[in-house]
Amino acid sequence: MPTVVNTNVQQYQSCIDICNRCMQVCEECLTSCLNEPDVQARIHCIQALRDCAEICSMASRYMSRNSMYTKQICNVCAMICEACAQECSKFKDEHCQKCANVCRQCADECRKMAA
Numbered sequence: 001m002p003t004v005v006n007t008n009v010q011q012y013q014s015c016i017d018i019c020n021r022c023m024q025v026c027e028e029c030l031t032s033c034l035n036e037p038d039v040q041a042r043i044h045c046i047q048a049l050r051d052c053a054e055i056c057s058m059a060s061r062y063m064s065r066n067s068m069y070t071k072q073i074c075n076v077c078a079m080i081c082e083a084c085a086q087e088c089s090k091f092k093d094e095h096c097q098k099c100a101n102v103c104r105q106c107a108d109e110c111r112k113m114a115a
Contacts, residue, residue: 012063015074015113019063022081022106023056029088029099036093045087045096052084052103059110075114081107 030049033042059077062070085103088096 009064009066012066012070012113015109016060016063018102018106018109019056019060019077022102023053023060025099025102026050026053026056026084029095032093032095033091042091045091048080048084048087049099052080055080056106063113071114074110078107078110078114081110 026049030046030053033039033046033049036042039046055073055077059070059073062073067073081103085100085107088100088103090096
Protein backbone atom coordinates (compact mmCIF):
# COMPACT_ATOMS: atom_id res chain seq x y z
CA MET A 1 0.00 0.00 0.00
CA PRO A 2 1.49 3.40 -0.94
CA THR A 3 2.32 5.92 1.77
CA VAL A 4 -0.16 8.77 1.92
CA VAL A 5 1.41 12.14 2.58
CA ASN A 6 -0.75 15.04 3.66
CA THR A 7 0.35 17.67 1.14
CA ASN A 8 -1.04 20.43 3.36
CA VAL A 9 1.39 19.50 6.13
CA GLN A 10 4.31 19.31 3.66
CA GLN A 11 4.08 23.08 3.16
CA TYR A 12 4.88 23.46 6.86
CA GLN A 13 7.87 21.12 6.98
CA SER A 14 10.66 23.71 7.01
CA CYS A 15 8.85 25.64 9.74
CA ILE A 16 8.21 22.45 11.74
CA ASP A 17 11.92 21.59 11.45
CA ILE A 18 13.16 24.98 12.68
CA CYS A 19 10.57 25.03 15.49
CA ASN A 20 11.78 21.63 16.66
CA ARG A 21 15.40 22.77 16.39
CA CYS A 22 14.64 25.98 18.29
CA MET A 23 12.85 24.07 21.04
CA GLN A 24 15.87 21.79 21.44
CA VAL A 25 18.40 24.65 21.44
CA CYS A 26 16.31 26.61 23.98
CA GLU A 27 16.16 23.60 26.30
CA GLU A 28 19.92 23.12 26.00
CA CYS A 29 20.57 26.82 26.60
CA LEU A 30 18.24 26.85 29.59
CA THR A 31 20.16 23.98 31.18
CA SER A 32 23.45 25.75 30.49
CA CYS A 33 22.15 29.04 31.92
CA LEU A 34 21.11 27.30 35.13
CA ASN A 35 24.73 26.19 35.55
CA GLU A 36 26.28 29.63 34.97
CA PRO A 37 27.72 31.46 37.99
CA ASP A 38 25.56 34.53 37.24
CA VAL A 39 22.30 32.58 37.15
CA GLN A 40 20.47 35.36 39.05
CA ALA A 41 21.27 37.79 36.23
CA ARG A 42 19.72 35.33 33.78
CA ILE A 43 16.25 35.02 35.30
CA HIS A 44 14.50 36.86 32.44
CA CYS A 45 16.51 34.87 29.91
CA ILE A 46 15.58 31.58 31.57
CA GLN A 47 11.91 32.54 31.60
CA ALA A 48 12.09 33.51 27.92
CA LEU A 49 13.81 30.22 27.10
CA ARG A 50 11.02 28.24 28.79
CA ASP A 51 8.33 30.19 26.96
CA CYS A 52 10.14 29.86 23.64
CA ALA A 53 10.70 26.11 23.97
CA GLU A 54 7.03 25.61 24.83
CA ILE A 55 5.61 27.75 22.00
CA CYS A 56 7.95 26.16 19.46
CA SER A 57 6.79 22.72 20.51
CA MET A 58 3.17 23.84 20.32
CA ALA A 59 3.64 25.44 16.89
CA SER A 60 5.23 22.25 15.58
CA ARG A 61 2.30 20.19 16.83
CA TYR A 62 -0.30 22.57 15.39
CA MET A 63 1.39 22.56 11.99
CA SER A 64 1.76 18.76 12.09
CA ARG A 65 -1.97 18.32 12.51
CA ASN A 66 -2.76 21.08 10.01
CA SER A 67 -4.74 23.02 12.60
CA MET A 68 -6.91 25.91 11.50
CA TYR A 69 -5.06 27.99 14.14
CA THR A 70 -1.59 27.39 12.69
CA LYS A 71 -1.12 30.95 11.45
CA GLN A 72 -2.09 32.46 14.78
CA ILE A 73 0.18 30.11 16.73
CA CYS A 74 3.06 30.78 14.32
CA ASN A 75 2.55 34.53 14.75
CA VAL A 76 2.78 34.22 18.54
CA CYS A 77 5.74 31.86 18.15
CA ALA A 78 7.58 34.46 16.05
CA MET A 79 7.02 37.14 18.71
CA ILE A 80 8.23 34.91 21.54
CA CYS A 81 11.23 33.67 19.55
CA GLU A 82 12.26 37.25 18.83
CA ALA A 83 11.93 38.18 22.51
CA CYS A 84 13.98 35.14 23.49
CA ALA A 85 16.66 36.06 20.94
CA GLN A 86 16.87 39.54 22.47
CA GLU A 87 17.29 38.10 25.98
CA CYS A 88 19.88 35.53 24.93
CA SER A 89 21.88 38.07 22.94
CA LYS A 90 22.57 39.97 26.19
CA PHE A 91 24.92 37.15 27.24
CA LYS A 92 28.15 36.56 25.35
CA ASP A 93 28.63 32.86 26.09
CA GLU A 94 28.45 30.43 23.18
CA HIS A 95 25.20 28.70 24.15
CA CYS A 96 23.27 31.97 24.43
CA GLN A 97 24.66 33.35 21.17
CA LYS A 98 23.80 30.10 19.36
CA CYS A 99 20.31 30.15 20.85
CA ALA A 100 19.75 33.77 19.85
CA ASN A 101 20.67 32.92 16.25
CA VAL A 102 18.37 29.89 16.08
CA CYS A 103 15.53 31.87 17.70
CA ARG A 104 15.88 34.57 15.04
CA GLN A 105 15.79 31.94 12.28
CA CYS A 106 12.68 30.40 13.82
CA ALA A 107 11.01 33.80 14.18
CA ASP A 108 11.66 34.52 10.50
CA GLU A 109 10.28 31.17 9.38
CA CYS A 110 7.21 31.49 11.64
CA ARG A 111 6.52 35.00 10.29
CA LYS A 112 6.54 33.61 6.76
CA MET A 113 4.17 30.84 7.83
CA ALA A 114 1.82 33.28 9.55
CA ALA A 115 1.65 35.58 6.51
